[in-house]
Every structure is written in structure tokens, then in C-alpha cells.
Amino acid sequence: MSVNKVILLGNVGKEPDVKYFDQNSAVANFTVATTERSFVGKSGQVVPERTEWHNIVVRGGLIPVVERFVHVGSKVYIEGKIRSRSFVDRDGQTRYVTEISADVLEVLSRRDAPAHADGAPHGQQAQGTGTLGEPY
Numbered sequence: 328m329s330v331n332k333v334i335l336l337g338n339v340g341k342e343p344d345v346k347y348f349d350q351n352s353a354v355a356n357f358t359v360a361t362t363e364r365s366f367v368g369k370s371g372q373v374v375p376e377r378t379e380w381h382n383i384v385v386r387g388g389l390i391p392v393v394e395r396f397v398h399v400g401s402k403v404y405i406e407g408k409i410r411s412r413s414f415v416d417r418d419g420q421t422r423y424v425t426e427i428s429a430d431v432l433e434v435l436s437r438r439d440a441p442a443h444a445d446g447a448p449h450g451q452q453a454q455g456t457g458t459l460g461e462p463y
Contacts, residue, residue: 406431
């Protein structure tokens with residue numbers, strides 16, 4: 328048995344880039360920053376604040392939520408899976424990318440209401456769905 332599950336609570340670092348393809352499918356990409364606070368250990372060693380950037384990929388029924396509610400600085404809760412892929416860049420170099428494929432997205436910042444994929448009030452979880460509520 329194995330588990331591939333990621334839970335992030337952080338702030339959006341760049342405006343989502345939404346691309347549409349044939350047959351009304353779409354993908355959105357944006358970054359989320361998570362920050363671990365600095366602290367002083369038992370030995371007196373100071374551990375500085377550390378910010379980690381995560382590449383987020385959203386598909387399916389969550390695209391309208393991303394377009395309407397996810398903006399730079401928004402606080403978001405994301406559940407998903409880690410995905411790694413490689414590609415060859417323009418210079419012929421192989422590049423590796425690690426992304427979070429979001430299954431659940433909840434916008435915690437209040438900019439417009441409602442702020443969930445399913446139109447649920449704050450505090451309820453929005454899960455990714457395809458067209459007409461079918462899982463994607």
C-alpha cells in the first residue's frame with residue numbers, strides 16, 4: 328500500500344495562468360508559498376524562517392473557482408498529490424518539475440463570496456469535480 332497526499336496552507340504567489348484546450352478542458356497553474364517560522368532551539372541555535380514555493384496544477388471543475396477567487400496574496404488550503412515530470416527546454420537541457428495536482432481547493436481569503444468550487448459557505452470543503460458534478 329502507498330499514499331501520495333499533500334496538504335498545503337499558504338499564500339498565492341502569482342496570478343493563475345489558465346489555459347483552455349479542445350473539448351472545453353482547461354488547466355490552471357499558480358504558485359503557493361508556505362512559511363515555517365523561525366525559532367530558537369534548546370541548544371540556543373537560531374533556526375531562520377524558511378519559505379517553500381509550490382507549483383500548483385488545477386484541472387476540471389475547480390477552474391472556475393481559480394479564475395474567480397484565486398489571486399496573488401490569497402490564502403488557500405489545498406489537498407492533492409505530488410507529481411513529477413521532465414521536459415526538454417529550448418536549449419536541449421532536460422528539466423525536472425515537481426508539482427502539486429490539486430484535488431481540493433478552498434480559498435480562505437475573503438474577496439468575493441462564496442469562495443468555494445461548489446458555492447458552499449466558508450468552512451466547508453470544495454472538492455474537484457468534472458462537468459455536472461462527475462469526478463474527474
